[in-house]
Amino acid sequence: MQFGYSEKTRALQERVTAFMEAHVYPAEVPFADEVRANRKAGNPWQATKVMESLKEKARAQGLWNLFLPASALGAGLTNLEYAPLCEIMGRSEIGPESFNCNAPDTGNMEVLERYGTPEQKKQWLEPLLAGKIRSAFAMTEPAVASSDATNIASSIVRDGNDYVINGRKWWTTGAPDPRCKILIFMGKSDPTNANRHQQQSMILVPMDAPGVKIVRALPVFGDDDAPHGHGEIDFKDVRVPATNMLLGEGRGFEIAQGRLGPGRIHHCMRVIGVAERALEVMCRRTKARVAFGKPISEQTVTLERIANARILIDQARLLVLNAAWMMDTAGNKVARKEIAMIKVAAPNMALTVIDWAIQACGAAGVSEDFPLAAMYAKARTLRLADGPDEVHRNQIGKLELARHG
Incomplete structure (x- = not known):
């Protein structure tokens, strides 16, 4: 595979990053406040004005439906081209939906695009792509x-x-x-x-x-x-x-394999963004705090954890990019081992990095002053969502044994 990002991808990376910095990160607190107010009023289950405003801005800038490879309805990106963009969106809990690239809608839209009839697409895919439902x-x-x-x-x-x-x-x-x-x-x-x-x-x-x-x-x-x-x-x-x-009776597993591959890799792309942000929080916090006469960042244990976090994140990213490349070039079925590998590796990596970040922040790390506690909870669920680690490890082991007769 080619490890360099295409010119198109680099341009979109800059645009998505700029949008996140200008609109998404500043909206995180107002979004949480609006949900909290709705909850206090007795109904947290309602669309927020903050999110709808973000979606309007992203769509106006053409940063919309960036997923959906091999379809004229998407942005014309391969899985490999979309991976770094999905990672950037994943840095914020409210990032993916802002671009209409959120789970489980992305997987469901891919199912409708691949397997839906023209009538099913008109009734359900079109409003999903428009972000209306x-x-x-x-x-x-x-x-x-x-x-x-x-x-x-x-x-x-x-x-x-x-x-x-x-x-x-x-x-x-x-x-x-x-x-x-x-x-x-x-x-x-x-x-x-x-x-x-x-x-x-x-x-x-x-x-x-x-x-x-x-x-x-x-x-x-x-x-x-x-x-x-x-x-x-x-x-x-x-x-x-x-x-x-x-698609037809009895073809549920066929659809599931077509859906869960992209869904799993999107989860892994996003959780790498989560880990990157956790590492940033750890670095900034430890540089700003002094313990035992010097910044926490200069303590040997902190330096070791920061170094290991960087190694773990980059390892997971390369695995994800390899899986994306395999999906693009060989198809989801052939890439099932690579998809299973990242589904195990990426959430476990993120949990380790987030845990170190929490530890570096002290008691503040488990408070709502930092996003780390919420990050940890969501990353932990990914060890179960779309199949538990044990199932993926079993599949990887069987595929590896098959190589040896």
Whole structure:
């Protein structure tokens, strides 16, 4: 692979960085204040004026839908070209949505672009690309170990011109957000099929369909993650048109592989940006504080951690760029080992760097005066989201063994 960024990428890096510095970072406190005020008023689940303003500015500058490779609807960037831009956006919790490059919408938009019918694209993809609505991905279930997706038990049953859906999902990110209008739902349409990977289908379910009920919003380490959040949802005799089926019955795993590859690499790109910002916080804080007669930055343990943080971040970045290059040149299926590797490496790297930054900041590191506590919680969830570390390590091990007969 070529390690140098293209001229187009470098130009976009400068523009995205400038936008982050001029608009996104200054908006972090006002955004948090607005969410806090909404929460105090009794409803944290509503769009914020701060975010909508950021989206308008980014779209006006052409910094919009930068993801979506191999599509005329995106910015014409490859995964490798998008990686450094996604990293910059990931430095702020509110960065990705500002550019309409936020999870889980990016993955869902890629699914609709790749596998959706013209009618499905018009109804759901177009408003998603415009940033007018949001979406969610309903896959994980509370009653089974969803790390083995063949366990998923929710049902999708054909009934004339409709499908009837029953089941319960949780950790459906974005479901509590009132802007979430459409779900991609994974369930069993052919539970007796001898091929366990052809039992599942994916189907589009509008949030306002009768029988769809948000049971509760799920907090993460005590934080409700408003205004986006994560939902536990009950589906009871939900009826949708047969035209809502994606790609065809029994092709849920095929879609999942197409969706989760890009979703996983985007998570890893963003979390590298998180780690970079944590390292910056650590360096600035330790240079400004004196302990035992000299700046904390000059203490040997601090220098060692800063050095190791730089090594770990750069190692993870190179792994991610390699995976992006493999996806671009060989395809997501061929790049599955590289994607699995970064999905393990990047969140664990970020957790280590953030932990060192917290330690360097002392008690302030776990307060809301710094973004580190929130960073840690979100990075920790990535060791579970889109598949736990153990599943990815098993896949890597099997693929490695296969090379040796």
